[in-house]
Amino acid sequence: MRAAIIGFGNVGREVIKQAKKMGAGIEFVAALSSRGGVIVRRPRDAAALERLAEEGRGLGNHPSFTPGLGLRELVEEAGPDIAFIAIPPSYGTGEPNTRMYSELATMGVSVVTADKTALALDFWGTLNEFARRGLRIGYRATVAAGVPVTDVAWALRWRGVESFEAILNATTNYIISLVAQGLSFGEAVERAIRDGYAEPDPTVDTHGWDPAAKVAIIASILEGRSVSVKDVVREPLREGLEEMVRKAAGEGKVIRYVATYTRGEGILVRPASLPRDNVLAAVKGTENAVVFRLEGGEVAITGPAGPAWRTARVMVGDALDIAGGFDERKP
Numbered sequence: 001m002r003a004a005i006i007g008f009g010n011v012g013r014e015v016i017k018q019a020k021k022m023g024a025g026i027e028f029v030a031a032l033s034s035r036g037g038v039i040v041r042r043p044r045d046a047a048a049l050e051r052l053a054e055e056g057r058g059l060g061n062h063p064s065f066t067p068g069l070g071l072r073e074l075v076e077e078a079g080p081d082i083a084f085i086a087i088p089p090s091y092g093t094g095e096p097n098t099r100m101y102s103e104l105a106t107m108g109v110s111v112v113t114a115d116k117t118a119l120a121l122d123f124w125g126t127l128n129e130f131a132r133r134g135l136r137i138g139y140r141a142t143v144a145a146g147v148p149v150t151d152v153a154w155a156l157r158w159r160g161v162e163s164f165e166a167i168l169n170a171t172t173n174y175i176i177s178l179v180a181q182g183l184s185f186g187e188a189v190e191r192a193i194r195d196g197y198a199e200p201d202p203t204v205d206t207h208g209w210d211p212a213a214k215v216a217i218i219a220s221i222l223e224g225r226s227v228s229v230k231d232v233v234r235e236p237l238r239e240g241l242e243e244m245v246r247k248a249a250g251e252g253k254v255i256r257y258v259a260t261y262t263r264g265e266g267i268l269v270r271p272a273s274l275p276r277d278n279v280l281a282a283v284k285g286t287e288n289a290v291v292f293r294l295e296g297g298e299v300a301i302t303g304p305a306g307p308a309w310r311t312a313r314v315m316v317g318d319a320l321d322i323a324g325g326f327d328e329r330k331p
């Protein structure tokens with residue numbers, strides 16, 4: 001399988017490392033970052049790409065880096081069968097992300113993505129754009145990465161899920177735990193950025209865009225129609241969290257940043273006060289969890305979501321499924 005890496009950051013670099021560790025037999029023929037890219041023309045280009053991935057360095061340090069290289073040019077010259085997309089999300093306009101998916105589909109390239117943008121804006125439209133050309137898009141890494149939430153959502157699709165509650169963002173877990181330890185909200189956000197948990201723009205997490213995008217994807221699978229991230233009501237984590245955490249502790253409760261989906265009513269992402277024996281109250285650090293309510297009972301799934309190396313292993317698995325013709329929607 002010939003693959004291109006679109007976005008050579010934490011996740012993109014790990015895809016190269018983990019594919020090798022997993023013996024996936026993937027040949028990396030090109031890589032792209034925001035300022036240009038690399039086409040692998042010789043064995044020494046491949047070796048240099050692998051070295052940058054191992055050393056955690058940017059693509060601009062590659063001896064064959066071409067500034068300004070575009071996606072179309074890269075695909076035409078390198079001819080990948082599959083593209084791993086690991087670029088930052090863009091929920092406002094959707095661009096340049098959604099255009100890149102369309103370009104790849106038009107050029108006959110299947111995709112494995114960690115970026116939620118296109119699926120969170122129009123899940124079924126994106127899937128169909130690939131499917132009608134006989135291509136595939138692997139997206140297990142977009143929701144809770146290490147926890148196979150999208151697989152569970154597919155499995156529960158016809159079972160009449162009435163609602164679900166979820167914790168799907170490790171950064172806000174971390175910020176809440178720091179506030180519980182006595183830091184102010186502002187200090188906790190700064191610390192989360194410094195410790196590599198939060199994006200340089202922390203509002204993707206604290207304003208709920210990230211969990212909203214994940215819930216939109218789950219809801220789209222369950223409902224068989226596209227539910228947009230823009231339809232999710234988001235209540236940001238903000239100043240005042242300190243008081244909420246203190247008050248909850250006084251009542252024997254904990255604060256968690258919870259996404260709630262109710263069929264026919266919509267989706268809400270908000271800081272919620274939970275009794276300590278609630279399944280979601282036990283979710284800490286990089287863990288994610290979803291509790292689906294159906295048939296008078298609950299199906300719960302929980303586990304470690306990230307970090308980048310685990311996300312990359314999930315993506316390599318998606319690529320191997322695509323190469324092997326496995327489709328979770330077609331037994």
Ligand SMILES: NC(=O)c1ccc[n+]([C@@H]2O[C@H](COP(=O)([O-])OP(=O)(O)OC[C@H]3O[C@@H](n4cnc5c(N)ncnc54)[C@H](OP(=O)(O)O)[C@@H]3O)[C@@H](O)[C@H]2O)c1
Binds near residue numbers: 012085087088089311
């Ligand atoms: N970290 C995780 O565990 C995890 C888990 C699940 C999903 N994700 C998702 O995976 C994606 C990547 O995360 P990350 O942690 O790897 O981010 P990152 O370290 O910030 O890397 C992003 C990379 O994308 C490149 N990029 C930005 N715009 C681009 C464009 N228009 N064309 C080509 N490349 C572009 C950047 O280029 P420069 O180097 O030039 O800036 C950088 O190399 C995000 O959407 C994130 O939400 C991450």
